[in-house]
Amino acid sequence: MRIGRRLEALLISPLLVAMLGFIVFPVLVLFGYSLFAWLYVQPQGDPTLNNYIQVLTDPLYRTIAVNTLLIGIPTAALSVAGGYVLAYYIVFGGSTWRGIVLVLVVTALMASFLVRIYAWRTLLGATGVVNSILAGLGLVDRPVEFFAFSKLAAVIAEVSVFLPLAALTFFAALSGVSPDLRGAARDLGASRLQALRRITIPLTGPAILASTALIFFLSAGDFITPVFVGGVESVTVGIVIANAFGVIGNFGMGAALSFLVLLAFVLVYAGLRAGMRAGNFLPERTGQP
Amino acid sequence: MTRRQPISGLAIGTCLILLFLFAPLAVATLYAFNSSSSLSWPFAGFSTRWFEKIFTDQRFISSLETSFQAAILTAILATAIGTFAAFAFSRVYSRLGSAGQALGRLPVMLPPVFIGIGFIAFMRVTSWSPGLPTIVLGHTVVAIPWVILVMLSRLRSFDVELEFAARDLGAGAWQTIRRITIPTIAPAMLGAALLAFSWSFDETLITTFTAGTETTVPLYILGKMRRLIDPSGNAVATILLLIPWIAFGLAALAFRRSGTGLGAVLGQQGR
Amino acid sequence: MSNRPLQRPDGVISRRHFLYIAGGTVAVTAGASVLAACGASATPTPTTAPTSSPTTAPTTAPTAAPTGAAPTPTAAGGAKWAPTCETTEGKMALYSWAGYEGPEVPEMQAFWKEAGISLDFKEVSAVNMVTFMKAPGAENWDAFTVNQGDNNYYNAQGIMSEITIDEVPNLAKMYPLVKDNSIWKIRDGVYNAIPWTIGPLGINYIKGKIEDIKSYNQVLDAKFRNRVGCFDDPLNMISTGACAVELDPGKLTRDELNGPVKDWLMKLKPQLKVLSPSLGDQLTLLVQGDVDIQLVGLLWNIPQGKEQGVDCVFVYPEEGTYGFVDSVAITPWAPNRCAALAYANAVMTPQTAGPLNASIMGIGPTDEINAAVDPAVRDLYPKDIEKDFFGAMKWNVSYYDPAGPYATIEEWNKVWNDVKTAG
Numbered sequence: 001m002r003i004g005r006r007l008e009a010l011l012i013s014p015l016l017v018a019m020l021g022f023i024v025f026p027v028l029v030l031f032g033y034s035l036f037a038w039l040y041v042q043p044q045g046d047p048t049l050n051n052y053i054q055v056l057t058d059p060l061y062r063t064i065a066v067n068t069l070l071i072g073i074p075t076a077a078l079s080v081a082g083g084y085v086l087a088y089y090i091v092f093g094g095s096t097w098r099g100i101v102l103v104l105v106v107t108a109l110m111a112s113f114l115v116r117i118y119a120w121r122t123l124l125g126a127t128g129v130v131n132s133i134l135a136g137l138g139l140v141d142r143p144v145e146f147f148a149f150s151k152l153a154a155v156i157a158e159v160s161v162f163l164p165l166a167a168l169t170f171f172a173a174l175s176g177v178s179p180d181l182r183g184a185a186r187d188l189g190a191s192r193l194q195a196l197r198r199i200t201i202p203l204t205g206p207a208i209l210a211s212t213a214l215i216f217f218l219s220a221g222d223f224i225t226p227v228f229v230g231g232v233e234s235v236t237v238g239i240v241i242a243n244a245f246g247v248i249g250n251f252g253m254g255a256a257l258s259f260l261v262l263l264a265f266v267l268v269y270a271g272l273r274a275g276m277r278a279g280n281f282l283p284e285r286t287g288q289p
Numbered sequence: 290m291t292r293r294q295p296i297s298g299l300a301i302g303t304c305l306i307l308l309f310l311f312a313p314l315a316v317a318t319l320y321a322f323n324s325s326s327s328l329s330w331p332f333a334g335f336s337t338r339w340f341e342k343i344f345t346d347q348r349f350i351s352s353l354e355t356s357f358q359a360a361i362l363t364a365i366l367a368t369a370i371g372t373f374a375a376f377a378f379s380r381v382y383s384r385l386g387s388a389g390q391a392l393g394r395l396p397v398m399l400p401p402v403f404i405g406i407g408f409i410a411f412m413r414v415t416s417w418s419p420g421l422p423t424i425v426l427g428h429t430v431v432a433i434p435w436v437i438l439v440m441l442s443r444l445r446s447f448d449v450e451l452e453f454a455a456r457d458l459g460a461g462a463w464q465t466i467r468r469i470t471i472p473t474i475a476p477a478m479l480g481a482a483l484l485a486f487s488w489s490f491d492e493t494l495i496t497t498f499t500a501g502t503e504t505t506v507p508l509y510i511l512g513k514m515r516r517l518i519d520p521s522g523n524a525v526a527t528i529l530l531l532i533p534w535i536a537f538g539l540a541a542l543a544f545r546r547s548g549t550g551l552g553a554v555l556g557q558q559g560r
Numbered sequence: 561m562s563n564r565p566l567q568r569p570d571g572v573i574s575r576r577h578f579l580y581i582a583g584g585t586v587a588v589t590a591g592a593s594v595l596a597a598c599g600a601s602a603t604p605t606p607t608t609a610p611t612s613s614p615t616t617a618p619t620t621a622p623t624a625a626p627t628g629a630a631p632t633p634t635a636a637g638g639a640k641w642a643p644t645c646e647t648t649e650g651k652m653a654l655y656s657w658a659g660y661e662g663p664e665v666p667e668m669q670a671f672w673k674e675a676g677i678s679l680d681f682k683e684v685s686a687v688n689m690v691t692f693m694k695a696p697g698a699e700n701w702d703a704f705t706v707n708q709g710d711n712n713y714y715n716a717q718g719i720m721s722e723i724t725i726d727e728v729p730n731l732a733k734m735y736p737l738v739k740d741n742s743i744w745k746i747r748d749g750v751y752n753a754i755p756w757t758i759g760p761l762g763i764n765y766i767k768g769k770i771e772d773i774k775s776y777n778q779v780l781d782a783k784f785r786n787r788v789g790c791f792d793d794p795l796n797m798i799s800t801g802a803c804a805v806e807l808d809p810g811k812l813t814r815d816e817l818n819g820p821v822k823d824w825l826m827k828l829k830p831q832l833k834v835l836s837p838s839l840g841d842q843l844t845l846l847v848q849g850d851v852d853i854q855l856v857g858l859l860w861n862i863p864q865g866k867e868q869g870v871d872c873v874f875v876y877p878e879e880g881t882y883g884f885v886d887s888v889a890i891t892p893w894a895p896n897r898c899a900a901l902a903y904a905n906a907v908m909t910p911q912t913a914g915p916l917n918a919s920i921m922g923i924g925p926t927d928e929i930n931a932a933v934d935p936a937v938r939d940l941y942p943k944d945i946e947k948d949f950f951g952a953m954k955w956n957v958s959y960y961d962p963a964g965p966y967a968t969i970e971e972w973n974k975v976w977n978d979v980k981t982a983g
Contacts, residue, residue, distance in 0.1 A: 012389045014370040015433065019392040022430045023399070026407030029414055039970075040717055040960075041694035055447035063981035079797060082306050089303040101303060103541075110537045112491045114510050115526040119313030122320060126849040145786060149834045160310055165477060180746030214398065221400025224493065228514065232832045233529040235981055238402050245406045245498070248973065255410075258403055347683070412696035419697040501697035502653050502680055502717055514841065 034255035035159035041249040051256035061240075061257075068220050068236040070176050076216040080208060082159065083166025090167075091174040100140045102171070109164035117228050120157045124148040126227070149231025157229050158222060162215045173207035174200070198280075213269040220261055237261055290470035314530060321523040339524035349525065352509040356490055359421060359505060363428040363489040364482040370429070372438025378437070396431045404431065405498035412499075419501030428492050428497040432485035436537055439484065443477035443526040483540035487533030641675045641902035644727045649676030652899035655692065656705040657886070658683045658840060659860070660757070662916045672913050675902040693719040695890065702894040703903060706753050708885040709795065709810070709956040711743050713969070715752045716960065721892040725749045726943045727901050730908035733926040737946050744887065753887035756907035756929075757922035758945075760876060760883045760953060761796065764857030766846060767871040775878040776804035779853055784831050789842055789851035792835035795969070796856045799956040801884045806879050809956035817967040817975055825979045828855075835980065846872065859921035859940060883953035885925075902949035923949075 036043035055061045092100050123129045126143040134140045146152055177200055181216055185195040201208070226234035239256060244254025247281035276282045324336035343349045347373055374393060378386050396404060408427055412419060451473070455465045493507040500508055513522040639645045654661060662668025662679050671681055689704055694717070706714055714720050725731045731739070731751060738744065744751050763773055773779065779788055782947050790797060799809040801821040812821065833851055836842045842854045843861045847868045854861075857874055865872025888907060890900040906912045908924075914932025917924050924930055930938060930945065942948030958969045 005383075007312060008377045008381045008383065009385065011373040011383060015374040015389055015393055015437075018370060018426075019395055019432055022411060022426060023395055023404065023407060024392075026411045027403075029410040030407060033410060060977055060981050067981075082309075085299065085302045086306055089299050092413055092628065093303070095297060095300075097300075101307070104307055104311075106537070107534060108307075108314075110487055110491075110533050111314050112507070112526065112529040112533065113942050114491075114493055114507050114514075115317050116313045118510070118514060118522060118526055119317035121848075122316055123313060128848075143849070145833075159663055160313060162305070163310065217398075218400050221402040222494070223402055224511070227835075227837050231834050232829075232980070235835075238400065241406065242402055242497075245409050247691060249694065251410075254406060258406065264404075409696065417696065418699060420700075502682060502700045504682075 004241075013262075016119070030255040031259065033251045034253075034259060036252050038250045038252040043252065045051075051252045052260065055252070055257055055260055064235055064237055064240055067151070067234060068238075069227065071154050071158070071230070071234060071236060072216045072219040074155045075162060075219045076212045078155070078159045079162040079166045079215050080212050083211065084170050084208070086163075086167040087170035087174050090171055091177075092179075105164050105167045105171075109168060113161055114162055114224070117157055117225055120153065120160070120229055121148060124153055124156070148229060151230065151234055154226045154230035154234045155257045158219050158223050161225070162218060166211045166215060169207050169211050170204060173204040177203050202281055202283050205276055208281065209269070209273055209276055213265065213272060216268060217265045220265075301505070317523050318530065320520050321527040323520050323523075339521040342521045343524050343528075346521075348504065349506075349509055352504040353507050353528075355421065355424075355503050356505040356507075358426060359424045360486045360489040362421075362425045362430040363432055366425065366429045367432035367436050367485040368478055368482040371433045371481065372440050372474075374433075375437045375440035375444055379441055379447075390437075393434055393437050395434075397434045401431070401492075401494035405495040408495070408499050418498050420503055423499040423501070424496055424503060424505065427495040428485075428489040431492070431495065432488055435484055435488065436481040439477055439481040440474065443474055446480045447473055480540040480543040483536045483543065487536035490533050490536070491529060617935070624638050631651060636692065639675075639898065639902070641671065641905050642727065642898050643729065643905075645898035645901060647676070647754075648898045648902035650678070650896045650899055651680060652677045652703070652896050652903065653680040653701045654703050654903065655682050655689075655701055656684060656703075656888075657939075659920045660705060660886070660916075662912075662919060665708050665915045665919050667912045667915045668906065671902075671906045675899065676904075677896075677899045677902060689714055690719060693717075695891060698891070699893050700895065701891055702896050702902040703890050705890055706887050706889045707795070707885070707956075708743050708755065709958045711752055711887065711889075713958040713960045714889065715746075720752045720889040721894070721897075722746060722752065723754060723890060723901075728754055728904050728908055730905070730926065730928075735925055735927075735950075737947050738885070738925045743885075747762070751772060753889040753905045754908060755885045755887040756913060756924050757917055757920060757924065758883065758885045759859055759920075759922040760874075760881060760949075761800070762857050762877055762881045762892075763871055763875045764842070764846060764854040764861045764865075765852060765875075766865070767873045770852050773853060773875055776800065776855075776881075777879070779831060779855065780827050784853060786831065786833045787852040788828070788831040789834045789836055789845050789854045790832060791839055791842060791856040792837055792980075793856070794972045795832050795956060795958065797825065797976050798972045799954075799977075800826070800855055802956075803877070803881050803954055804879055808954055809882055810954065811957075812967050814967045814971065817971060822975050822979065825975070826982060828981055829979055841870075843872070846870075859937075862921065880952075880954060882956055883949070885955075931945075 025250065035047040035049070037045055037048065037050060086101065086105055086210070088096050090105070093101075118192055121128070124147040125131070125147070126145070128148070130147060131140070131143040134144065181203070182195050185199050186192075190198065203240070220236065221238040221241070223238040226236050226239060230236075241254050241257050241261075244250045244257065321339055322335050322337065324334035324338070331499070355454075371393075371516050374389060378390055405426065408423060411417070412423060417423065447470075451469050452465050455469050456462075460468065491507060492505075493511065496505055496508060504512070506525065510522055510529065513525065617622050629708070639648045642648050661679060661838075664740070684705060689706065689710065690713070692698065693701065693704065693714075698719075706720070711720075723731075726749075728751075731754065733802075734755070738755055744753055746752055746757055763776070765773055770784075789802075798812070798821060801824045802809040802812055802816075804824050805820045807821065834845055836845065839856070839858065839860075842856070843864055845851045845867065846854050846861070847870050859874050861872045862874055888904050890897060890904065895898050904975055907916065908926070908929070910926075910928045910932040913924050913929045915934070917929065918934035918937045921937055921940070923938065923945065942952075957966075958972075959966045960968055960970075962968055962970075
């Protein structure tokens with residue numbers, strides 16, 4: 001059944017209304033907010049770039065940026081690596097367990113976000129499961145402190161949330177890699193590792209790039225996990241943004257910070273892509289020379 | 290030529306990772322049945338008192354109601370909007386369609402905190418008050434891309450020839466839709482709706498901004514985590530785990546029925 | 561073209577199958593709703609407020625004069641819990657600290673029922689009420705809690721309404737120090753909020769687990785490195801810092817704030833392990849052994865700790881410490897002002913206020929109320945409240961005039977943020 005122009009427009013319009021109205025429009029409003037100083041939840045004075053300047057120069061934000069990077073980079077790296085392993089097993093593992101593992105991965109994805117955070121406290125805390133086991137085995141005589149309320153704990157908790165997401169993305173990407181290509185590489189004498197590095201990974205390069213950047217971005221915006229398990233050293237950008245809008249009422253600063261984070265994300269993506277291209281992790285650009 | 294392979298490093302790695310993913314869930318569920326009120330190891334004994342406690346807590350019940358209402362409305366709204374859009378995307382290739390698809394992917398690329406503060410800006414500008422409608426809108430906006438993902442893959446593998454055949458045999462447009470198209474995609478629609486439902490039920494980050502005086506189950510847990518120590522939070526957490534899983538299980542069944550397994554649906558991502 | 565009959569292609573289900581699956585889903589949903597409804601049969605459920613039509617949120621600061629519906633004076637008596645109202649029935653939205661609505665206090669539960677109020681309670685976690693009450697959705701709130709330091713600040717922001725002695729008669733019985741204090745009193749017979757619960761802030765720890773703590777400065781000892789928790793809130797942390805260096809948080813100048821107070825907090829920083837998002841979380845960490853000491857400690861943690869089987873103690877630090885007087889404020893736009901007035905009266909009436917205060921380990925502003933407070937709690941406070949408690953404690957004040965002599969709360973925020981993110 002063919003769809004005419006009018007019908008197409010009609011069908012797409014609710015989507016457009018939803019996205020334009022609740023995402024694009026608010027972003028524009030937020031940008032407007034970021035151009036003013038705010039006091040007592042009201043914009044004051046004339047438009048100015050002061051908020052942006054303050055974020056870029058105040059050492060307070062430098063520390064926050066460093067915290068965010070120190071948590072976000074390991075989170076993204078571990079989630080992507082772990083997700084790749086899972087997806088690889090599901091697609092190429094070649095056994096009866098593949099279907100079950102896929103179901104488990106999706107189940108983990110669907111599992112409640114808050115529950116996991118809650119539970120990591122129980123697992124990692126001073127009187128938690130891990131410390132109790134270590135003490136019981138006689139490996140430590142005092143609870144290991146840095147398991148909980150540290151950047152490490154924040155990374156662990158976030159990886160447990162984002163890894164299934166990465167796994168699913170890679171599952172889709174790896175499903176699209178034809179086994180013939182790998183077989184051909186093996187026939188030509190490549191070892192398994194070489195086939196992985198020269199064929200499989202570059203073919204899934206775009207997915208790796210997208211996942212890494214996205215998970216880093218999501219981790220930067222997470223304002224619940226670092227608060228509950230990250231301790232005093234894990235004040236990240238997401239927390240500051242959420243506070244600016246929820247607690248402090250400085251919408252201007254919060255919005256400015258959000259846009260700068262968005263900019264940073266774009267830069268990270270571009271940088272990562274350039275790096276991957278240089279390292280031959282992305283498929284060669286096809287084009288007529 | 291196959292040969293017995295020893296357990297590969299890949300398999301071991303997979304096992305370890307799965308253990309890592311499910312350890313917290315197992316612990317949370319276990320502690321929900323802990324008879325002692327402490328959250329420390331070791332486990333004291335088995336009891337269901339925490340479940341009794343939360344089900345007699347008026348605030349929990351009302352948060353459960355709100356969560357269900359929001360999730361059902363989100364499922365309906367997101368499935369409707371997403372299916373219409375996916376229908377158009379799969380049949381026509383036009384600039385409007387590409388723009389629409391790009392827009393449709395937008396919410397997944399933004400951290401939820403941005404969407405949440407966007408809603409605060411929206412509510413402030415329109416003088417709209419936070420409450421159930423804004424909760425639903427916040428959830429719907431992020432659920433739509435998933436619905437589109439599912440429905441697009443289903444619609445693309447849908448054999449258009451069937452519709453042409455029906456038209457050739459004299460069926461009207463509406464008849465064709467009613468007797469051919471809808472029954473074919475209905476299981477996928479149901480699956481997508483259930484996905485949206487289970488996702489909405491657990492949504493926390495955006496809801497902290499859009500809830501106003503309302504409470505959903507995740508917000509209730511957040512409140513409990515901020516309150517006093519009490520494994521009743523674990524009991525709520527167990528419920529929060531089960532409901533999306535049940536919904537998702539039903540969705541998987543629906544997908545199986547639709548002829549494309551879960552694997553195929555997910556595998557078609559982005560194609 | 562083959563002559564085989566058309567086979568139904570894969571994936572097309574018959575109407576019957578579709579109905580089965582849909583029916584199953586509906587059944588599960590209905591079952592869950594029934595379950596929820598059964599649990600809700602005890603008390604009337606607060607129905608979700610329909611807000612489908614946009615309502616105007618207050619965007620300009622209303623003046624301090626009450627703009628909400630004024631209660632109409634009625635025939636002799638009026639409503640039992642609000643003399644100036646005909647009835648107090650209906651929904652009420654209260655934004656306050658956990659426990660302030662008396663969830664475990666039978667007298668308070670009886671009050672809510674008697675007054676016919678279905679309470680929509682939201683717990684405070686972060687303290688900045690101004691942001692909350694000026695953000696979208698504020699128009700749904702009837703009442704909220706105000707710390708004595710913030711009364712004038714919030715009032716100037718226009719989020720509080722005037723309350724008269726006619727509306728809450730027991731205001732007349734307050735200790736003179738409270739009754740005539742410009743923190744709460746606007747003019748004779750008119751107040752900006754109802755101060756009803758008083759308490760100290762200090763240090764909590766578990767007795768026997770570590771040495772006895774006697775002062776704030778003892779917390780800086782190297783052996784407590786990375787073993788201290790606190791409440792992540794500028795108002796409380798700066799006040800703690802001020803008291804630790806024996807300055808007055810009610811009269812903190814900019815130099816004092818950026819000098820000795822900030823220095824002390826910087827020395828505290830290495831001791832801190834967790835910034836708790838809430839007061840309740842602090843006790844959790846203490847009991848679970850993740851920290852040994854909690855700053856911004858409360859008397860309330862003593863009975864809470866007992867419930868968890870630990871001997872949590874509260875210490876008044878030697879340097880002196882600050883206290884809090886929490887009051888009930890009613891928004892000028894309160895949808896149900898009469899219900900809010902009923903609550904205000906309940907927290908000032910001995911038979912309800914006594915047990916309520918005891919449940920949160922606080923005391924009240926009148927002799928009658930304090931006589932009704934459980935002696936176990938009353939004895940934690942000095943006999944002469946006016947002289948020995950009000951006189952001895954320090955009291956923080958939130959300044960908001962950037963041109964004034966004292967540091968403003970914005971500046972307090974900045975210093976605490978700097979400390980939090982210090983290397």
